[in-house]
Amino acid sequence: MRLPKFEHLQPESLEEALDLLSEHGEEVKVIAGGTDLLVSMKQRLLTPRYLLSLKELAELDFIEEDKGRVRIGALTRLTTLIKSPLVQEKFPVLAQVAGYVAAPPLQNMGTLGGNLCLNTRCFFYNQSQFWRQARPLCFKTGGEMCHVVKGGDHCYSVYQGDLAPVLIALEARVKVARKGSEWVIPLLDLYTGRGEEPIALEVGEMLTEVEIPGPAPDCKSGGSSLTTASWGGDYQKLRYRGAMDFPLIGVAAVLHWNGEGCARAKVVLTAVASAPVVVEEASKLLEGQKPDEETIAKVAEAAYEVAHPVANVGSTPLYRRKMVRVMTRRALANAGGRG
Numbered sequence: 001m002r003l004p005k006f007e008h009l010q011p012e013s014l015e016e017a018l019d020l021l022s023e024h025g026e027e028v029k030v031i032a033g034g035t036d037l038l039v040s041m042k043q044r045l046l047t048p049r050y051l052l053s054l055k056e057l058a059e060l061d062f063i064e065e066d067k068g069r070v071r072i073g074a075l076t077r078l079t080t081l082i083k084s085p086l087v088q089e090k091f092p093v094l095a096q097v098a099g100y101v102a103a104p105p106l107q108n109m110g111t112l113g114g115n116l117c118l119n120t121r122c123f124f125y126n127q128s129q130f131w132r133q134a135r136p137l138c139f140k141t142g143g144e145m146c147h148v149v150k151g152g153d154h155c156y157s158v159y160q161g162d163l164a165p166v167l168i169a170l171e172a173r174v175k176v177a178r179k180g181s182e183w184v185i186p187l188l189d190l191y192t193g194r195g196e197e198p199i200a201l202e203v204g205e206m207l208t209e210v211e212i213p214g215p216a217p218d219c220k221s222g223g224s225s226l227t228t229a230s231w232g233g234d235y236q237k238l239r240y241r242g243a244m245d246f247p248l249i250g251v252a253a254v255l256h257w258n259g260e261g262c263a264r265a266k267v268v269l270t271a272v273a274s275a276p277v278v279v280e281e282a283s284k285l286l287e288g289q290k291p292d293e294e295t296i297a298k299v300a301e302a303a304y305e306v307a308h309p310v311a312n313v314g315s316t317p318l319y320r321r322k323m324v325r326v327m328t329r330r331a332l333a334n335a336g337g338r339g
């Protein structure tokens with residue numbers, strides 16, 4: 001499959017990139033590592049007139065500690081995250097999950113920003129143009145029907161990014177920029193939940209960095225700005241081939257500990273809906289507790305209740321949903337191991 005024709009734009013600064021994004025509007029698409037975008041272009045899911053490469057923007061490629069938080073540039077490669085001593089020390093779960101994305105050659109190319117801005121996926125969408133032509137258009141391709149949920153009134157394509165659930169569990173925020181302005185939003189707000197248009201970026205906008213706060217104030221130990229001694233995290237991923245596949249489901253758990261027990265808790269799912277799903281009940285059940293098996297089983301049940309996969313990315317929805325329960329238990333047990 002060949003790439004469609006496009007013009008390559010190579011800005012040398014963020015300012016120039018934002019100018020070009022503003023100038024070319026809907027005709028331009030940002031390309032970072034290209035590991036996802038180029039596949040979609042070969043499949044003619046996207047045929048932008050211009051590709052705006054972020055490759056030369058060294059100002060978006062950094063990992064640094066700053067006033068108690070860690071800031072990571074959008075162009076940071078997944079391999080850099082995996083190998084970063086700062087990430088390994090402060091957020092081992094982030095290095096863990098980056099190592100679960102695709103396979104090492106794709107981790108060498110793929111970036112943090114590209115991962116967070118992944119389009120949603122569906123067996124009826126991520127196919128060649130030839131394959132898709134055999135069926136009528138669906139909601140995601142401009143039609144009026146869904147091939148997966150008969151009678152459905154919207155697109156149920158699935159958000160399958162691995163990094164977002166972990167970063168949402170870490171309460172990360174992202175910086176969005178457009179020509180002349182920039183602002184910070186909670187990472188969760190980057191996701192619309194609409195399969196047709198899953199990423200809440202307007203024309204002319206792009207992601208420039210991610211910032212992760214330290215542990216809850218009463219969970220700091222040893223006087224340092226951030227420490228892993230007072231919190232734990234884990235990510236569990238179900239996939240066909242451990243060597244490279246997208247998640248069939250993923251569960252991230254982050255628990256903050258103080259002298260009394262669990263001070264703050266977040267459990268976030270991926271690959272069960274068109275956006276990452278926060279298990280709100282998990283925080284209520286875990287916070288203020290010393291989680292025992294019974295509590296963990298209740299949280300696993302709450303995760304099962306909010307997961308509603310449909311049959312569009314492999315395996316069966318029932319199996320995937322049941323595995324949410326199992327993997328939530330495993331993630332919590334591993335995250336609690338540090339308590």
Ligand SMILES: Cc1cc2nc3c(=O)[nH]c(=O)nc-3n(C[C@H](O)[C@H](O)[C@H](O)COP(=O)(O)OP(=O)(O)OC[C@H]3O[C@@H](n4cnc5c(N)ncnc54)[C@H](O)[C@@H]3O)c2cc1C
Nearest residue numbers: 032033034035036037102110111113114115117162207246
């Ligand atoms: C075989 C295979 C297996 C894969 N397995 C996984 C997996 O297990 N888990 C997983 O999460 N991903 C997986 N991926 C997807 C992909 O490789 C990774 O998510 C990677 O991190 C994407 O980053 P990228 O820089 O290559 O994104 P790109 O392909 O460059 O971009 C992806 C999307 O993000 C947009 N974008 C990129 N940077 C920005 C920015 N700064 N601001 C705004 N928009 C931006 C692009 O316009 C595009 O829409 C897989 C891909 C392949 C081909």
Ligand code: SF4
Nearest residue numbers: 122138146155156157
């Ligand atoms: S879930 Fe339905 S509407 Fe969405 S991409 Fe798949 S078939 Fe199309």
